[in-house]
Amino acid sequence: MVEITEKVELIKFDEEKYLKEGESIYTQRSEVEAVVDKIAKEGYSNIFLLGIGGTEFEFAQFEYLVKKNSTVEIYSINAADANTQRPRELNKDSLVITASASGNTVEIVEAAKWIVEEGIRVVAFTKKSGPLGKVAQNVIEANVTTGQCEYSYVLQSFLIYGLLNKRGEFDKYEKFADQIKGTFKNLLEIRKAFEPRADTIAKSIYDAPYTIFTGSGSLWGETLLFTMCILEEMQWVRTRPVTSSQFFHGTLELIEPGVPVFIIKGEDEFRKQDTRVEEFCKKINAEYYVLDTQEFAFDGIDPEFRELIVPWIVTSLLTERLAAHYEVYTKHNLQYRRYYRQFEY
């Protein structure tokens, strides 16, 4: 298998640039840690992860993992919902973490404006020169020209897990932060290991009239990220994302010949829920596909840190790789939209 992997050439992917930009991202560690020092010194009562669409789904892993490993109150909130109903737990001592690659996501910019006006701190992962960057008091701009999700994840993990360290809840942060230097090399190799399968899967299901996607725990956000931001928005493919537990209360009845089920299988305590979906699909002889993160080795990190990078594996394999292979078969340009951001609404 190793031999095959080494020879694999990824379609639509610039390996050299990927690694080079990854290196550049890693050099920003000290910049992010300076923000950690500042925030930790000031103190904060709770943390809000403010996103919408892709950023909301990307933050979900941190919400899950922080809730699991820390006593801090952390909330993931959709920016439109925050604008509609200002969360009662959001107060002057809160810390708001947000992100927008474009810097002009309307709901987030609107939210950041009133949040900053109320004197609440915002750390934004965005362009310094964009609308969001001009509003937030703390801005971290990624030194890259390409938008791989894992670039954001590495930067955000310096911030979020760095804050847990300062709370005395993640003593091994330094080791973790040292070890994730190898993230991009690992994720490149993992991509190669998955590449032939990405082709096979995309070829099999790209034209299904309706595809069910299940996920859970730290990977529920990734499930939404792939199904909504890639398949719905960028591929116009009809999908039904559903949690592994809710799948059994409605969606299961939709399975029939021609309706594939794609199971995203993680490694946390929710794995048994994913396995239940898998065993059910096997039992009824459904057409199903499993992406089991356990299949993929991530070298150079201690086993205890693995749960923190599992979502990064999924984002590399689905939101990046499988997306590219869908595009091959659908011939639907990933950049083309008919409605989203095409006019005022």
Next chain:
Amino acid sequence: MVEITEKVELIKFDEEKYLKEGESIYTQRSEVEAVVDKIAKEGYSNIFLLGIGGTEFEFAQFEYLVKKNSTVEIYSINAADANTQRPRELNKDSLVITASASGNTVEIVEAAKWIVEEGIRVVAFTKKSGPLGKVAQNVIEANVTTGQCEYSYVLQSFLIYGLLNKRGEFDKYEKFADQIKGTFKNLLEIRKAFEPRADTIAKSIYDAPYTIFTGSGSLWGETLLFTMCILEEMQWVRTRPVTSSQFFHGTLELIEPGVPVFIIKGEDEFRKQDTRVEEFCKKINAEYYVLDTQEFAFDGIDPEFRELIVPWIVTSLLTERLAAHYEVYTKHNLQYRRYYRQFEY
């Protein structure tokens, strides 16, 4: 319109029985209020609404409305997820409210067992003689033979809003509880007003290959209840439930001729999000349908109580009425399942 309404005969509906069972439900007010007195006297640190599938979606209105109108910490939790990851906020002083019409929903029975073993109070709306009824310390069994959601809602509102009253957060509870005596007569008349439209809508979209449903705020639970429990489980209709805010971050791109959008439009602060979906659909000339709860009068209650009964209007019109009309056209028996509860999984 009144004249037409009065003459309408509801299909597949026994009006007399509906009203009679409604009267029976209302007589249980004092029984539920005795539980309220007991729990309030004992005190509690927070409230968990424990459900799965239908019960989870039915409880969502209470989570939303309690969060809005009370300072008590309230959590809505999926029973399978609770079993997988016991919530850290759940402790000996917590109050758990759950429900299961059958009394044998496996995930809920499993959860109730360990929760009771840990010495935590459970109030269950279920049969006294069923597995859940035998586990919970407090059981409220509805005195009815038919399972209209609003029967549960009235009983649950005596409990939940009764508890808010004891906290000094709902002084007008007595008046509210008096006034909702007219719930069933109101919901019968509202059904009649909607009946011709239920037929028209079902006829138009029952065979769509894929239908998008949006909802928000106090009606997001009802959106899931109708799409998952009725359309997916009982009608095998491919649906895509999505919140009015998330709709704009992926799902909107799926709209094309033949893909209807069904907009559930409520009356709370999220209404503007629903309206945004409606205006978008109008702008792009989509095939869309709006169920606007504001259209329906509910007599005999003070305006300030209306937000509490808006979800009950939706459940009557969609989960009960529109379901019956879908069945007419799909010819798919609402009682038939191929997988759900048909074998071990």
